[in-house]
Amino acid sequence: MKKTTSSCDKMPILSLLSFFLFLTYANSQSQYSLLYDQEHAVLLRIKQHLQNPPFLNHWTPSNSSHCTWPEISCTNGSVTSLTMINTNITQTLPPFLCDLTNLTHVDFQWNFIPGEFPKYLYNCSKLEYLDLSQNYFVGKIPDDIDHLASLSFLSLGGNNFSGDIPASIGRLKELRSLQLYQCLLNGTFPAEIGNLSNLESLYVFSNHMLPPTKLPSSLTQLNKLKVFHMYESSLVGEIPEAIGHMVALEELDLSKNDLSGQIPNDLFMLKNLSILYLYRNSLSGEIPGVVEAFHLTDLDLSENKLSGKIPDDLGRLNNLKYLNLYSNQLSGKVPESIARLRALTDFVVFINNLSGTLPLDFGLFSKLETFQVASNSFTGRLPENLCYHGSLVGLTAYDNNLSGELPESLGSCSSLQILRVENNNLSGNIPSGLWTSMNLTKIMINENKFTGQLPERFHCNLSVLSISYNQFSGRIPLGVSSLKNVVIFNASNNLFNGSIPLELTSLPRLTTLLLDHNQLTGPLPSDIISWKSLITLDLCHNQLSGVIPDAIAQLPGLNILDLSENKISGQIPLQLALKRLTNLNLSSNLLTGRIPSELENLAYATSFLNNSGLCADSKVLNLTLCNSRPQRARIERRSASHAIIISLVVAASLLALLSSFLMIRVYRKRKQELKRSWKLTSFQRLSFTKKNIVSSMSEHNIIGSGGYGAVYRVAVDDLNYVAVKKIWSSRMLEEKLVSSFLAEVEILSNIRHNNIVKLLCCISKEDSLLLVYEYLENHSLDRWLQKKSKPAAVSGSVLDWPKRLHIAIGAAQGLCYMHHDCLPPVVHRDVKTSNILLDSQFNAKVADFGLAKMLMKPEELATMSAVAGTFGYIAPEYAQTTRVNEKIDVYSFGVVLLELTTGKEANRGDEYSCLAEWAWRHIQIGTDVEDILDEEIKEACYMEEICNIFRLGVMCTATLPASRPSMKEVLKILLTCSNLLTNGEKNAGFYDSIPLLKNSKWENQVEYYTDDD
Template sequence: MFILFFIFLFTYANSQSQLYNQEHEILLNIKSHFQNPSFLSHWTKSNTSSHCSWPEIVCENDSITSLSMINTNISQTFPPFLCDLKNLTHIDFQYNYFPYEFPTSLYNCSKLQYLDLSQNLFVGNIPNDIDRLGRLQFLSLGANSFSGDVPRSIGKMKSLKNLQLYQCMFNGTIADEIGDLFNLETLLLFSNGMLPRTKLPSSFTKLKKLKIFHMYDSNLFGEIPETIGEMVALEDLNLSGNFLSGKIPNGLFTLKNLSILYLYKNNLSGVIPDVIEAFELTDLDLSMNNLTGKIPDGFGNLEKLTSLGLFVNQLSGEVPVSIGRLSALTDFIVFQNNLSGNLPQDFGRFSKLETFQIGSNSFKGNLPQSLCYHGRFVGLTAYDNSLSGELPKSLGSCSSLQYLRVENNELSGNIPNGLWRSMNLTTISISENKFTGELPERLSPSISRLSISYNRFSGRIPNGVSSWKNVVVFDASNNFLNGSIPSELTSLPQLTTLLIDHNKLTDRIPSNIISWKSLISLDLSNNQLSGEIPDAICRLPSLNMLDLSENKISGQIPPQLRRLTNLNLSCNYFTGRIPSHFENPVYNRSFLNNSGLCADTLVLNLTLCNSGTARRSDSSTPKAMIIILVLVASLTVFLLIFSIISFYRKRKRGLKRTWKLTSFQRLSFTKSNIVLSMSEDNIIGSGGFGSVYRVALDDGLGYVAVKKIRGNSRKLDQKLVDSFLAEVEILSKIRHNNIVKLMCCISSDDSLLLVYEYHEHQSLDRWLHKKSKTSAASSTVHHNIIDWPKRLHIAIGAAQGLCYMHNDCSPPIVHRDVKTSNILLDSQFNAKVADFGLARILIKPEELATMSAVAGTFGYIAPEYAQTIRVNEKIDVYSFGVVLLELTTGKEANHGDEHSSLAEWAWRHIQIGTDIEELLDEDAVEPSNLIEMINIFKLGVMCTSTLPASRPSMKEVLKILIGCRDPQANAEKIVDIYDDAPLLKNLKWEKQVEYSE
């Protein structure tokens, strides 16, 4: 027996030694397969330490059971021999760059229970025989590029407890058989926006053990099954951002374990169920639906509720008093409903309230006085109600407050002491109330927007206004402010909007306004200002609106005052001749009631400047003058006859048709000026739509660009008409310094003309890719290469235009054809986003819109758009990312072969670890800008991520572009924006000096 036992021990030890050696050799082969990466430098043949001590390895009984390589930059193929590690139960390779299809070699891992391949670059379908991994309890394939169906075979994996298939590119069906996974506790199917419209499989409600179910942003429609109330284990349910309709099932609020319920941004209707038994609820968001009726009284019994979101619905009635007494409540958000009555006064007293948003309702009475009782309060929005009384005094000592919006109410009294100087406050918007008092000498340096118009503020604008350095908007219209405008007001460098009209201000307009370089709108009307217009106003580079009407300003109108979009100098004491460039019907209401003004024409309905002197000189004109006049008259008649002949010749050549002009700006030209000036010599560009012309204006002060869309056989192509109408619809509604200005459209039966402001530097691609075009209209040949500072300036400008379209337009606008040829440059290389023929207005904010066909340009088209014809703002982010790659590399968007593009080329180099410096445009890179160019290249790569959810928004892109001017100060902030992005830790941001990662 002893001998047999000894033989057994010897045999076991020998087999264990063989197993160890075998597994050690496999690990070294894995390292070699991954091309010996530095993070595996400790994987050696040395016998000094067991591989079971390596951090990537977990062993049981001296055999490897777990292998983890998370976020390690692996870009090679999956090792086909990995499952030679026969005892593997756990594999975690998330956040890498594994390419190609699902590795079916994993089927050889017969003991595998845990598999995480999320956040990689896998493509193709999930295999139909994936159930061969029958022992799996955890499977995560999320954030890859898997497409096709979620296969039925997954329903056979009976051991699964956690299934994660989020953020993929599925465009088929989701198998009902998932409902057969009776042991499933977590199911994540969110952000699968490429799925066709699909109903929530009713079989899912059979998952009695399911605790976490996320299927938001996944194109669900139809009603939520009533049987969802049978999912008794549910703790976290998120079905937001879909197209669900019908009523909220009664059983949903009876789930005893439910703590998080998100149904926001759907089409749900009807009343909220009044049977509330889900007492574990902490987060409840039913916002952005069509819900009606009252807020259930039962919500006041949810003692653990921290956040209640009901905004943008049609709820009515009063807020239950009991909700204000909830001890855990931090966020109460019910704006844009039909709620009424008095607000419960206990809000903030019993809980650490942070946000209280009740705007656009019909509330009356006082605001709750204890909003900042616990010192955590961040923001109050109560605009568009009928609230009265004073602001809560506690707000004056609320250091956590960041924004205050109570405009359009009946609030009164003085602003609480300390509120003006609240150190975290950025926005004070209290317009259209009955507030009194005087403006403060000191203002918190964090405040950027101060809107106090239509109140009863009095006194002077304080000299301490010079300390308001970060104010961008100052609107104090329609108050009782008096005294002179202090010169200190002119020292605010960030100011874009200054509205102090309809007050009692006196004396002159300050002349030293050189700091107002960002000022766009200036309204000083309806005051008692005197003196002359300061010459400095004429030199404000960004000024677009100037209103000085209803004052006592005198003197001549400075000839240097340029043409503005909005100009009103009426009802003053101006004298002299109107500058010739204002003799335009556009300004026919800009100079009214100035008795001393005259004009050279009758266009402005003013006295003619030479009407009196002409009559006095009739009788005393010398004979020589008569002869000269006769000669001039003869010459004039000859030129007139010649012009008439030319005019009729042109008409015979095809200008006999009737033209209709629709104006969107004040114009300094007529439709005949445009129609008669389009000749082949004036062509500066062409495309599938037709040609673009440069047309000189009649006043000789500039040019316009005219896009001509013309059909064949006297009939316009319907696609061109649709493109024309899309561009007119969008550009006629939006105004931004970085979006091309549409001045008017002119149409006939077979031709459509769009008239824009002209930009002499034309499009970015002609500079960036060394393209040239010469003609009579375009004599410039672009040989000069724009340097990096100009490129970054152009990128910021274009990003500002797109950011405005995505975030500030309501509803948002998606361009769909962002490219370098659609970015125009003015004389200062300011970027203007142009060509909106393919643009679309989204149906609802952030909602996907379905197009009938793919449109765009190869190299710029986002992959999801090409595959699913679905549109949201992220396709513009992708295209803009390509523009950033062009700006940094100098290469064109179609760089590569017939199947690849610049974006794919850049991603490929990132995957293989190429030094980015080698990829940059040698014509632009300098030691001083190398870090900036590397950062912008990385930003371009992020923007062209395959998954839309992994791309930043344009607002985030703009923030990074601006921050890149100072990488040392902004590197960490830039990284923070992308904490959730798959590439974050692989595309680290460069910094001017070394810093700890």
């Protein structure tokens, strides 16, 4: 009989099972609760380690789940991701970070985290994603970094890591993205990276300090690599042919290196390739003629040595938007097929040897935005349909042999911003709508055969109107008064007649006015009060009459004046003489009277020729001498006989005395001749001799002086003028000054940059030192900014905001070059407005390196024996510990930015503090920035940009050096601001475009340093 189990018998078994499940659930809940509590405690310790920053105020011990905090992501209730991007962290990473045992994702990019690579991250055994980019890490990337075996993403870019890229990175087999860009890596590039079989993106660009290295052929084995950016990384040699085996490649950027040889043919056969940048190398040969990379959208091969023709096959790239081939040696015609590419927006081929006519279909099939064909040998007409779709922004076709009229369609092209067609054979009238195009800022049509008259109306956005060497005629219209933003007006060498209209004198931003070689008549305008920015005025070779108005001498910025070859009469105003213009030409006129003594200088030797009514008091200018004392001749005749008798007596008496001291005179003469032996050390090719310099130094030529000597302006032939700095003759300071001068010579003779003053030569002898520099017409920045004690040359002048921003960018470029591109880096130590010099176009050049110091090791702090610099510009850590690194220059440059935006002097924020402290205090108490800006530059269209640059100045003057940006970051922000200004874009997204400014905190308190810090 079969035995059955009753329901009562089953009950104990079910109960036991339920009890077991309950115990399992309770145990898991207990473990979950324990893990939660542990992680919560770790997170609160992290907050404490970071010194309780305000952005973590919501991290509290309350019962709210930390998995809801925005910096945290959880999986199954456990922390797996920690993200703190651009939060102004200045402390090291917490060493107990890996107590979050399930952490897979760590992202601390765009902070100010110092120290070496945190090797305690090796304890994060599950870590897959690590981003420490854009911080202040130093030292080497560890050789045992392969301990992070699970990493699929690693970004260490934008730091100060140095040394080798470790071969151990090649053992991170799971790695899909590797980013080592913008570091100071100065060792080898390991072939082992070619072992990363899963790698999809590789960024190793902008490592300026990498030694020259060939592109490892092992990289061509990375068959999964899609993005490869290795520009500015000291690559040399040829591009490996096997790079064509990287079939997955989508983006390749090897620009700004020193690659040579030919472009591999297989590179253009990569069917997934969409971006190819090989610009600024030394590549030669022809562009591959067979092209099957049909996904290409961006192709930039500019600034190489490529030759031959532009391949017809490029016209098969139907997705191509951007084609840049400029500055090569390409020849032949432009293929017709390229003009019919439907996606093409930018066609850039200037500076080549291209010829023939331009395909007429350009612009007809695609929304063309940029068309740059300048500096070639093109003939025929410009394509008629360049602006067919209304998108054309820039047209540059200068230096060709183009003929015919400008396309009529340009007259209705409202998108056009720049038109440059100088030096061609273009003719006819200008399309009428072009003069009033709403977005057009530059019209440069010099050296053509255009005819017609200027219109009665212009659009006010024009900043450059350059129409010289054409056949324009008629009067200058009254409508020029609408050109309120014009900076350069060049209408020389035309057929303009009539008088200079008074409306032309109402242009407030005009810096250059060239109306020479026309048929203008009548007097010079006298009511020119609006020309506050005018620097150059050339009215020569006309038929102007009347006198030189006193108002011209009162123009605050005027530096070049040419009124020659006219019919101007009267005397030379004394105030004009006091301005000491760099270039003055009043020759071939009807001027009369005495030349002011201030102008009796060899620098003006050709300024007064062919004025029969002028005379001078000396023979310096080789003009007729003035006879200001009619009785002088009679008095001299009457006393001549007495003088002869007295002379004979004196001569007899002195003869014996002179013979007694003859030997002493000979001895002294020989000694003086030895002292006069000058030695010239040249750093450039010179067009003058040491005799030219030494013989021309006089008190009349002194243009400045300071603690290190007087500065002279000396006229030379080809360079017009040079500036000569001479050491003071105080023996007490001799050692210090000589040392300082030699430091300046050592640094400047090895530095070549457009924004650093050019040292031409050094002239020395036993008791003197001379440094000869290029001469900069607009002197130093402080003379333009200071409200008091201005020299006459700039008194009353106003620097508008675009000029100030341009000056800031130029100075920043010079300092950025010193800090990041010089090896070893150079720290200036005395950055200030008086050491920023300006040329005629207000390009800034950093000067006076007498205090500069070469840093032998960029990762270490050098210590100076004594503090040198200028009060108001000295960083606090430098003043208290004499520690020197690049951040002291950043502090000083921040003060310069504050001066540019507020108009205040560096050492006078108010009666209680210097400018940097004053600015910080206003930020901390919440002052509206607009209320403290310089009244002279307050314009609604620039206000937000000026406020942003003021804030940048405050960031640069942070008390903690680690909280200050680098000069590279400062320059990036300034350039972004300039691009917004140039493109006329609104600034609503300015903060968003610059992570350094976005969400910046201003709570830094003043801290004091000791030598033990």
